[in-house]
Amino acid sequence: MLQRPPCTFDCPVQTDARGYVAAVATGDYPLAAKLIRETNPLASVCAWICAHPCEDRCRRGEVDAPVAIRFLKRFALEAAPVELPTRAQDNGRRVAVVGAGPAGLTAAWDLALAGCRVTLLDRLPAAGGQLWDTVPAYRLPREALAADVARVTGLGVKLVLGTALGRDVSLDELLAEHQAVVLALGLPASRRLSIPGAEHPRVLGALEFLAAANRGLSPELGDVVAVVGGGDVAMDAARTALRAGARQVRVACLESREIMPAHPWEVAEALEEGVELHPAWGPQRVLTGTAGVEGLELVAVERVFDEAGRFNPSFRAGETRVLPAATVIWAIGQAPELDCLAGAGVVRNERGGLLLNPENGMTSRPGVFACGELARGPGAAIQAVASGHRIAEQALAYLGLKYSFLPENGERIASMPEAVRELIPPEPRAPMPSVDPARRRRSFEPFELGLDEATARREAQRCLSCGLGARCETDKCAACLTCLRVCPYGVPQVGGQASMPAAGCQACGICVSACPGRAIELLAVPENTVLAGGGRPGITVFACRRREPPPREDQRRVILPDGCFLDARWLLQAFEEGAWGVLVLACETCRHPGGQERVRRAVEEAAGWLAKAGIEAERLQVRWLAAGERSAADEFAAEILARGDWAAMRRVCDKFVGTPGGYP
Numbered sequence: 001m002l003q004r005p006p007c008t009f010d011c012p013v014q015t016d017a018r019g020y021v022a023a024v025a026t027g028d029y030p031l032a033a034k035l036i037r038e039t040n041p042l043a044s045v046c047a048w049i050c051a052h053p054c055e056d057r058c059r060r061g062e063v064d065a066p067v068a069i070r071f072l073k074r075f076a077l078e079a080a081p082v083e084l085p086t087r088a089q090d091n092g093r094r095v096a097v098v099g100a101g102p103a104g105l106t107a108a109w110d111l112a113l114a115g116c117r118v119t120l121l122d123r124l125p126a127a128g129g130q131l132w133d134t135v136p137a138y139r140l141p142r143e144a145l146a147a148d149v150a151r152v153t154g155l156g157v158k159l160v161l162g163t164a165l166g167r168d169v170s171l172d173e174l175l176a177e178h179q180a181v182v183l184a185l186g187l188p189a190s191r192r193l194s195i196p197g198a199e200h201p202r203v204l205g206a207l208e209f210l211a212a213a214n215r216g217l218s219p220e221l222g223d224v225v226a227v228v229g230g231g232d233v234a235m236d237a238a239r240t241a242l243r244a245g246a247r248q249v250r251v252a253c254l255e256s257r258e259i260m261p262a263h264p265w266e267v268a269e270a271l272e273e274g275v276e277l278h279p280a281w282g283p284q285r286v287l288t289g290t291a292g293v294e295g296l297e298l299v300a301v302e303r304v305f306d307e308a309g310r311f312n313p314s315f316r317a318g319e320t321r322v323l324p325a326a327t328v329i330w331a332i333g334q335a336p337e338l339d340c341l342a343g344a345g346v347v348r349n350e351r352g353g354l355l356l357n358p359e360n361g362m363t364s365r366p367g368v369f370a371c372g373e374l375a376r377g378p379g380a381a382i383q384a385v386a387s388g389h390r391i392a393e394q395a396l397a398y399l400g401l402k403y404s405f406l407p408e409n410g411e412r413i414a415s416m417p418e419a420v421r422e423l424i425p426p427e428p429r430a431p432m433p434s435v436d437p438a439r440r441r442r443s444f445e446p447f448e449l450g451l452d453e454a455t456a457r458r459e460a461q462r463c464l465s466c467g468l469g470a471r472c473e474t475d476k477c478a479a480c481l482t483c484l485r486v487c488p489y490g491v492p493q494v495g496g497q498a499s500m501p502a503a504g505c506q507a508c509g510i511c512v513s514a515c516p517g518r519a520i521e522l523l524a525v526p527e528n529t530v531l532a533g534g535g536r537p538g539i540t541v542f543a544c545r546r547r548e549p550p551p552r553e554d555q556r557r558v559i560l561p562d563g564c565f566l567d568a569r570w571l572l573q574a575f576e577e578g579a580w581g582v583l584v585l586a587c588e589t590c591r592h593p594g595g596q597e598r599v600r601r602a603v604e605e606a607a608g609w610l611a612k613a614g615i616e617a618e619r620l621q622v623r624w625l626a627a628g629e630r631s632a633a634d635e636f637a638a639e640i641l642a643r644g645d646w647a648a649m650r651r652v653c654d655k656f657v658g659t660p661g662g663y664p
Contacts, residue, residue: 002410002411003411003412003413003467003502004409004410004411004413004467005017005018005059005412005413005466005467006057006058006059006412006466007054007058007067007069007466009057009409009410009411009412009413010053010054010057010412011054011382012053012382012383012385012386013039013040013382013385013386013389014039014406014407015035015036015039015040015054016035016038017069018465018466018468019031019035020032020033020036020072020073020076021067021069021072021460022460022463022465022524023035024072024075024457025457025460025461025463025545026545026548026559027457027548029076029079029080030080030081032072032076032079032080033076033077033079033080033081034083036073036076037151039389039405039406039407040382040385041105041106041109041148041151041152041385042102042105042381042385043073043077043148044077044144044148045102045131045140045144045145045381046070046381046382046385047070047074047077048074048139048140048141048144048446048448049381050070050073050380050381050382051263051382052069053380053382054069055069055070059413059415059416059466060462060464062415062416062421063416063421063464064426064429065428065429066429067429067459067460067463068429068432068459071430071432071450071456072451072456072459072460074450074451075451075453078450079453082151084151084154084155085113085155087112087115087155087156088113088115089115090117091114091115091401093115093116093117093401094116094117094118094119095111095116095118095119095179095180095182096119096120096121096177096178096180096182097118097120097121097182098121098174098182098183098184098185099121099129099184099185099374100120100122100124100127100129100149100159100161100184101122101128101129101130101131101186101372101373101384102131102372102381102385102388103371103373103384103385103387103388104120104122104182104184104371104372105120105128105148105149105388106385106387106388106389106392107371107389107391107392107395108120108152108157109151109152109155109157109388110388110389110392110393110396110403110405111182111396112155112156113405114392114396116396117156117158119157119158119160119178120152120158120160121161121163121165121169122160122161122163123162123163123164123165124162125162126161127145127149127161128149129184129186130186130188130207131145132214133210133211133214134207134211134214134236135236136210136213136214136236136240136243136444137445137446138239138243138440138443138444138446139446140446141446164340165183165185165340165341166339166340166341170344171341171344171346171365171368172344175367175368179399180367180368180369180398181367181368182370182371182391182392183368183370183371183374184370184371184374184388185336185337185338185370185372185374186336186373186374187334187336187373187374187377187378188207188336188337189205189337190206190207190208190330190331190332190333190334191205191330191332191333191334191335192330192332193283193330193332196285196286197285197286197287197293198286198328200286200288200293202292202293202326202327203293203327203328203329203330204327204328204329204330205329205330206227206233206234206331207233207334209237209240209241209329210233210236210237210240213243213244219327220245221244221246221326221327222246222292222293222326222327223247223248223326224246224247224249224250224324224325224326225238225248225249225325225326225327225328225329226250226251226252226295226296226323226328226329227241227249227250227251227252227329228251228252228253228283228328228329228330228331228332229251229330229331229332229333230251230253230254230255230260230261230279231331232261232262232263232266233331234251234253234262235251235262235266235269235270235275236266236331237329238251238275239270239273239275239441241329242273242274242275242441242442243441243443248274249274249275250275250276250277250278250323250325251277251278252278252279252281252283252296252298252323253277253279253280253281254280254281254282254301254304254313255279255280255301255304256280259304272437273437273440273441278298280300281298281299281300281301281321282298282299282301282313282315283296283297283298283299284297284298284299284320285297286328292326293325293326293327293328294324294325294326295323295324295325296323296325296328297320297321297322298320298322298323299315299319299320300315300316300321301313301315301316302314302316333378334373334378336353336374338352338353338354341354344365346363346364346365347364353374354374356370356375360394360397361375361390361391362394362398369391370391371384371387371388371390371391372384375391386406389405389406390406392405393405413466413467413503414502415503416503416504417503417504419489420489420490420491420504423489424464424506424591425589425591429459429462430451430455430456430459433449433450434447434448434449435447435449458546465524465561466502467502468507468522468523468524468561469502469505469506469507469522469523469524470483470492470500470505470507470509470512470520470522470523471500471520471522471523472497472498472499472500472519472520473519473520474497476517476518477497477498477517477519478516478517478519479494479495479496479498480516480517481494482511482514482515483514483520485514486510486511486514487510487511488510488592488594488595489504489505489593490504491504491505491506492511498519498520500520507522507524507561507562508561508564508592508595509524509525509560509561509564509565510564510565510592510594510595510598512565512567513565513566513568513598513602522561522565524561525560525561525565538555538579539555539579539580539582539583540558540574540577540579540581540582540583541556541557541582541583541585542560542571542574542582542583542584542585543557543558543559543585544559544562544563544585544586544587544590545559545560545562546587547563547585547587547625548585558570562590562591562592562595563584563585563586563587563590563595563596563598563599564590564592564594564595564598564599566584566586566598566599566602566603567602568605571584571602571603571606571620572606572609572610575610575615575619580619581618581620581621582619582620583620583621583622583623584599584602584621584623585622585625586599586622586623586624586625587624587625588624588625599622600622607620
């Protein structure tokens, strides 16, 4: 079965995170952007607000901290031009998608790619659903959302805004003009509690409050605001209340800090901005008086879940406290608004949602499908994107077309063996530069400033290239144990033939160059690509990807996954192909045990062969660079080119190619 790195396996849309991180590490930003957008039409959005499940299981986190994959996604997309894929020929099918949130945009994108004529309707004045309506602008700049929407409409999707299902158009009317309809209506309403005082006008729903704030219509909040809820929406409401003028914001939630549903970084950012947190307290009543809301009475929570793990809070009666507040905001959940489907012949389930076929997401009405939060409940934007992909496939199948928009999931690569993990030196994770909390709490401007190029490439180089390690061709393997002897991690398993378990292999490539039978390949470096590239090579520079020099016309760059992957044969091959000089750029401190010694041996072996051919030693050099150094290639080029003596080069061509080189 196909083995996938955890970053890809755990991504709801199977983004090739390993691939685009590697592309950032080598400076190939167009490739990085292409890989990011392959399965995610809302890539720009996710670069800002994705919950990044790819990082939760990143194996780098077993050593120190996960690779900052989301930060690198944003960097790559901002560094590369935007391109549209080629859509299929018009297939004559017409599909309406109702709701232009992340699920609806994705479904429309896929259907258009497949050649359908797609109409995308939304009741709001702009596309994006909750991304536009309620996600605060300091978390998601509207320019990023607009860029993704423009890519969707760029495929020919007809966007119709300010048009509400059930008010401006009926389901019957849509089905009269389209062969299928996809409902991506989301969960646009805030859930509320029926406790004493909750009917007061100064008790608000979080989604309605956030939508008003995004439009510059936030109500007067007073000095102190109480937010009830422990999820990401509660954090958004609390931080937005500060920006809307509240002097103090207090958040109360049923859960303890350890089990709050909000992502840890969302809580941390709210606390940085001065939000107070009161975990393990539940609302009992809203205190009101002649002046309006005066506070929120809380009761201590005994537990949130019962013995069966079901949500069933219990409280410690008599243990109460009061949070003074002029406004209370409920952030305790979201609900659908399905009055728009009244009389449309669509059956509801016992919970009030839509009754759906679990196999294909179709409603009780043929040709009408549902996706996103309406179908699967609240979740992150990337989960809605995945739902949009799946429902597009099902709608196309209903129309007699077979398409697959997501790759096979495969099998997740296991955690590293402890013995291997202990040998990997720690490297600090790059923090996201951000605006000072004291300044950002009064501004709706985005507070994450982005990574610069040097930091982004350095962070990308922390990736362990999981799953791109060594692989043995068993028909060539003699079970000689060389790979086991040279592997600094003790990974190879040798029986009748050698194998390199992906869980432990660190893709250093040492076994590749050491294998006497040339039976091992490194998946990170496809066969026959080591010296790929045309033109007059001039100087050939072999560099660890961490020391890649800037490109020059008179230099060929051979970027190795790690310096210790170097093979003496490649150094000789560079001279065979006409190089005037060969330089090896290696790390002063290799991240692989014994890596420096491997580089020294490869260079010494090649130098011995060149000496026999009468080649001056100066034409093959190795430079040991400390962190951040990249300039040695230019000095070497100047040194070699200044000599102006090509006799040695001709001799090596005669020796290895067999004919005079004919090079300058």
